[in-house]
Amino acid sequence: xxxxxxxxxxxxxxxxxxxxxxxxxxxxxxxxxxxxxxxxxxxxxxxxxxxxxxxxxxxxxxxxxxxxxxxxxxxxxxxxxxxxxxxxxxxxxxxxxxxxxxxxxxxxxxxxxxxxxxxxxxxxxxxxxxxxxxxxxxxx
Amino acid sequence: xxxxxxxxxxxxxxxxxxxxxxxxxxxxxxxxxxxxxxxxxxxxxxxxxxxxxxxxxxxxxxxxxxxxxxxxxxxxxxxxxxxxxxxxxxxxxxxxxxxxxxxxxxxxxxxxxxxxxxxxxxxxxxxxxxxxxxxxxxxx
DNA sequence: CTGTATCCTTAGGGATACTG
DNA sequence: CAGTATCCCTAAGGATACAG
Numbered sequence: 001x002x003x004x005x006x007x008x009x010x011x012x013x014x015x016x017x018x019x020x021x022x023x024x025x026x027x028x029x030x031x032x033x034x035x036x037x038x039x040x041x042x043x044x045x046x047x048x049x050x051x052x053x054x055x056x057x058x059x060x061x062x063x064x065x066x067x068x069x070x071x072x073x074x075x076x077x078x079x080x081x082x083x084x085x086x087x088x089x090x091x092x093x094x095x096x097x098x099x100x101x102x103x104x105x106x107x108x109x110x111x112x113x114x115x116x117x118x119x120x121x122x123x124x125x126x127x128x129x130x131x132x133x134x135x136x137x138x139x140x
Numbered sequence: 141x142x143x144x145x146x147x148x149x150x151x152x153x154x155x156x157x158x159x160x161x162x163x164x165x166x167x168x169x170x171x172x173x174x175x176x177x178x179x180x181x182x183x184x185x186x187x188x189x190x191x192x193x194x195x196x197x198x199x200x201x202x203x204x205x206x207x208x209x210x211x212x213x214x215x216x217x218x219x220x221x222x223x224x225x226x227x228x229x230x231x232x233x234x235x236x237x238x239x240x241x242x243x244x245x246x247x248x249x250x251x252x253x254x255x256x257x258x259x260x261x262x263x264x265x266x267x268x269x270x271x272x273x274x275x276x277x278x279x280x
Numbered sequence: 281c282t283g284t285a286t287c288c289t290t291a292g293g294g295a296t297a298c299t300g
Numbered sequence: 301c302a303g304t305a306t307c308c309c310t311a312a313g314g315a316t317a318c319a320g
Contacts, residue, residue: 008189009249010188010189011249011250011251011252012168012171012188012189012250012251012252013239013240013242013243013244013247013250013251013252014167014168014171014236014239014240014243015168015189016243016247016249016250017239017240017242017243018164018167018168020243022162022164022167023312024158024162024312024313025313027154027158027162028154028155028158031152031154040281040282041281041282041283042281042282045282048150048152049148049150049152049155050314051313052313052314052315052316053282053283053284053315053316054283054284054285054286054313054314054315055312055313055314056283057282057283057284058312058313060283079281079282079320080281080282081282081283088246091242091245091246092242094238094241094242095235095238095239095242096154098234098235098238099153099154099157099235100153100154100157101234102153102157102231102232102234102235103153103154103156103157103160104153105231106228106231107153107156109149109151109156110151110152110153110156111151111152111153112151112152112153163292164292164293165293180301180302181301181302181303182301182302185302190294191293192293192294192295192296193295193296193302193303193304194293194294194295194303194304194305194306195292195293195294196303197302197303197304198292198293219300219301219302220301220302221302221303281320282319282320283318283319283320284317284318284319284320285316285317285318285319286315286316286317286318287314287315287316287317288313288314288315289312289313289314289315290311290312290313290314291310291311291312291313292309292310292311292312293308293309293310293311294307294308294309294310295306295307295308295309296305296306296307297304297305297306297307298303298304298305298306299302299303299304299305300301300302300303300304
């Protein structure tokens with residue numbers, strides 16, 4: 001494990017947020033769970049950004065330690081695991097959406113779904129509710 | 141210079157945002173400008189988080205290159221510079237506010253101004269407008 | 281398939297001295 | 301004060317082999 005993540009430990013909320021999920025990969029994983037319905041190790045590994053397997057394992061563990069995701073056995077298939085957002089992790093949704101909005105506005109190269117982008121403006125609250133509903137962990 | 145910042149260059153808006161300002165220090169600098177009225181090199185250097193002088197210079201340059209901030213001479217004092225958020229940088233405000241909200245909710249140790257935190261919930265739009273107004277670059 | 285373990289490279293960043 | 305320039309080190313992360 002590449003365990004460490006020395007925290008800055010000033011009381012600043014921005015510093016806290018950065019120390020918790022402000023690395024190169026955490027939000028990519030969160031995005032995959034939140035926006036793309038991914039929930040298994042293999043699905044995360046297959047992401048466009050090509051995360052290395054050891055890094056993925058490390059980040060999943062870290063996100064668990066921080067209480068943003070939870071890991072449980074797949075009831076359909078006893079030898080695999082499912083990763084799901086906890087309420088605390090799910091509550092990152094507004095941050096993710098604002099990042100999508102910002103990038104869509106300034107990166108001509110961005111390929112965000114137009115349906116999502118326009119809805120961020122026109123129906124932010126509804127979109128938020130939908131995403132949170134879809135990722136509610138009370139299945140099984 | 142520590143120039144590089146290899147971009148992932150997938151079309152994903154989250155990856156783009158992370159590649160643009162997703163390092164350990166950029167959002168700390170943005171926060172200082174946006175929420176604390178800082179605009180000079182020395183003021184940034186004095187932050188609680190103790191950024192090293194070379195890193196600060198590098199990040200300021202990077203943020204300029206990305207078009208998030210601009211640097212101009214202080215009209216009051218010809219031998220100093222002022223750093224200000226551009227509209228593009230100012231448009232990160234919603235992201236910053238959502239991060240403050242999240243940390244305030246989950247970090248018992250956070251020392252965010254309660255005035256700001258409660259206003260994020262009760263008057264998000266008004267708070268946004270106020271912050272943007274305060275940081276409008278049309279002074280001088 | 282779901283990870284661990286190991287090895288190795290490199291970029292990020294700290295300390296500090298120095299310059300206009 | 302407002303930066304540059306060096307030196308150095310560590311932790312983040314890539315490649316790959318291996319295990320349950």
